[in-house]
Amino acid sequence: MILTELSSVPSGSLPLALLKEHLRLGTGFSSGAEQDDLLEAYLRAAISAVEGRTGLVLLEKSFNWALTAWRHYDRQVLPVRPVQSVDTLTLVDRAGGETVMPPETYHLERDSQNPALVAVGLALAVIPDGGSAEISFTAGYGPVWSDVPPDLARAVLLLAAEFYEHRASREGASLPTAILSLLERFRKVRLLGGA
Structure with missing residues (x-):
């Protein structure tokens, strides 16, 4: 069995402004394209981690x-x-x-x-x-960020911020307890061996 992703989430659908607000970045600091690229990379990594943990696709x-x-x-x-x-x-x-x-x-x-x-x-x-x-x-839940359930959206922002703030020391680290708590109710329930 081979699952292939045929499309990726466009940059415009990512909550870049929300992440900047969450991080409380100053206007001059957060306006650079390099900073935006870095934040987008951490958002995509956080989305991948949440999707991998839950088996959910957040954005269409x-x-x-x-x-x-x-x-x-x-x-x-x-x-x-x-x-x-x-x-x-x-x-x-x-x-x-x-x-x-x-x-x-x-x-x-x-x-x-x-x-x-x-x-x-x-x-x-x-x-x-x-x-x-x-x-x-x-x-996926839909094409825009507002389609994502609030707890999943919050988990992504928290994890992206965690990646950003600890970018020099993330090797081998596990997901923080607060994020795991938000994701727990979204994990797939396996009954009868996943049938």
Whole structure:
């Protein structure tokens, strides 16, 4: 199974002004492009850390997920959440030939813990021997920072500030307790072995 991020979050969607305000940077100090680049890098690192810890996608991005077998014949739980749409389902044979499945044969089951691609009939399309299925989908709370739940947004700002303020001594450090507390309720609940 290979999950590929097809798009990245545009710089304009990042809360750079909020981070500057949080850090209480002076106007002359925070106006330089070099400083903005550094702050953006720490914001992106903080977002990645929060997404990795929770399995959530904060800002809307496109993904492609290639897999060689369905976990269940009639549904496949998607690897990240929240999922906004399933854009295409493509079957790829051993020789690389592609067959795009009609959207009427599947649908997205929205779920806060386990969003899934679900068959409309009895089963999802059969994956060819030696081939794969590629699911293209869009995940994230939305395209702008205000779409992100407040506790997750606060955790990102706190972590970005932590990265910024301790940039010379962050090797091997774990997430601070305050940030872990904010993230705890967003961690994925695993029941029945993640089924």
